[in-house]
Amino acid sequence: MEKLKTMKIPYQLADEGRTVKVPKDKVYEARIQLASSGALAGGGMGFELFDQNKFGKTDFDQQVDYQRALQEELRRTIVQLEGVEQARVHLVLPQKSVFVGGSQSPPSASVALKLKPGTRLKPEQVQGVCDLLLGSVEGLKPENVHIIDTEGNVLSEGLKAFGGAAGAGVKLSLEQQKAQREYERELESRIKNMLAGILGPNQAVAMVTAELDFSQRQITTSTAANPDNVRVSEHTVTETATGTGAGGVAGTAGGNVTYPLEAGGGQSSYSRQESTVNYQVSTRQETVVQAPGAVRRLSAAVVVNEASGPVDVQRVREAVAAAIGFDPARGDQISVSGMAFDDSYQRKIQEEMAKAEERAKKKETYQSYALLGGAVLAALLLLAFLLLARRRRAAERVEEEAVPGPAAYVPVRAVEAEAEIPPPQDLQKKVKDLARERPSDVAEIIKVWIKE
Secondary structure, rough: OOHHHHHOOOOOOEEEOOOOEEEHHHHHHHHHHHHHHHOOOOOOOOOHHHHHOHHHHOHHHHHHHHHHHHHHHHHHHHHOOOOOEEEEEEOOOOOOOOOOOEEEEEEEEEEEEEEEOOOOHHHHHHHHHHHHHHHHOOOOOOHHEEEOOOOOOOOOOHHHOHHHHHHHHHHHHHHHHHHHHHHHHHHHHHHHHHHHHHHHOOEEEEEEEEEEEEOOEEEEEEEEOOOOOOEEEEEEEEEEEEOOOOOOOOOOOOOOOOOOOOOOOOEEEEEEEEEEEEEEEEEEEEEEEOOOOOEEEEEEEEEEEEOOOOOHHHHHHHHHHHOOOOHHHOOOOOEEEEOOOOEEEEHHHHHHHHHHHHHHHHHHHHHHHHHHHHHHHHHHHHHHHHHHHHHHHHHHHHHHHHOOOOOOOOOOHHHHHHOOOOOOHHHHHHHHHHHHHHHHHHHHHHHHHHHH
């Protein structure tokens, strides 16, 4: 509207202010000029703000223009998401301090989303909007992102706990708990479906607690094996020496020092054998990666209804153990007990349903009687109307055919016509008999009359 005033183009507001009308001969000119100025962008101008060269801008003006442009660019991206009809983005970008070590408040972002009717954003979509803001604003942290819808619902409440390394651990823990609960529900469903086929529906209650191991392990094992004793190399050294008159001290003192032989020595001999054998040793290396989610321990509690008679608890326990994969080596436990269930609430509901059904039947019966009575009444009124009309026509014919004079003569055919008309009592009786014998046909006739 402000732009149209500047352009001196008259306009009118329609649709409670949602539509701006201009003269037909100026609509194209107005559209072109408004589009070129950015007024039809749906909320503002993005980075095209910087296409306009303006002299004398201060740093504050540049900062404000950058914030406006970034908000508009983020808004244009967010409205492209499925389920989002309109969006508003507000950024708080503190000005950087020129002093080293100066304190600076962190940036923050707020997003208001107008969703399409009947649409709810999934947590993944909200996380995507948050990630878009984190990647677009420098220094923005997840705890400083606030996302709401036009109804006031805070959509980013569950995302604040998942920021940083600690938040990633919390998110992983919640996912593990969810997986554990789904596994427990699967086992409970198995037990209930099996016992429902044996004992009947709603005759047993089962609860399962599973302890899962979500740690991931990698085990590497090296095993030495040599079944054939294959020799790779063999080294044998044999030394023998014999002599006469050899004596003295064996060995040397080192260097060139020698010892003289003792005279008068007898026979001497020397023998030494050394053997070295090298075998080829084969090694087998095995790496096993254990996936997370292994079952450490199972505990199951089953209660069977004994209101109609005793139940073989041992057989039920064996069936439950086979259904959930009972393993005593893991320390699994199964508790099966029998007791009478309190079904007073169910009986009360059944009684109320029976009363409601009986009231519905009575209401239907009354409606049938009312419809039948209305049909009979309408038939009587119609017959009375036909009788009156017929008598009126007969009287008119008598008046037309009467001869003027002192004595009035009535035509024979008029008298015969009057004689053919049965009395009202007989007509009512016939209508009642017809409604009693063929009520559906009478009802259809009345429906046709009402429609006409």
